[in-house]
Amino acid sequence: MLICAQFFCAAYMTGIIWFVQLVHYPMLHHSNGADTKAGHAEYTHRMGRVVIPVMLAEMGIQAWWALAAPSYTSLLGLSFLVVIWLSTFLLQVPTHQKLQLEFNAQQQRYLLHTNWIRTVLWTARALLLASVCSTTLT
16 A cells, blocks of 8 residues: 555656646746745745655655565666656756856756656656556555
8 A cells, every 4th residue: 555655646746847847947037036036945945845745755655665575666666766866956956056046047947957857757657656556456
């Protein structure tokens, strides 16, 4: 049943990341102005409240699954998640920090392009876990 909780986390994050990729990040240029710092700080604070608990649960369940029942599928899911976290903390977070100080169109494009890493991998995780969860339930 924890696998299905894992699927829920991945599906939730997949929905969030597609919204961010297709709606939010392309619109960042509209926040260029006097309120850039405050607006971006508020965005990252609010987004953190929405995604951090789910990301932590997702990593915890995934690590447990990979350790308790190592298999191609559990290790593939873990590898997807590790790359997502590396992308988040090595690429997206530093870029958000720069954009919070001052809008820069080049940084916005970088954020949009590098975010495809997370978008593709979270989508792949959700599909992988949907398959595992449906097999587990039948």
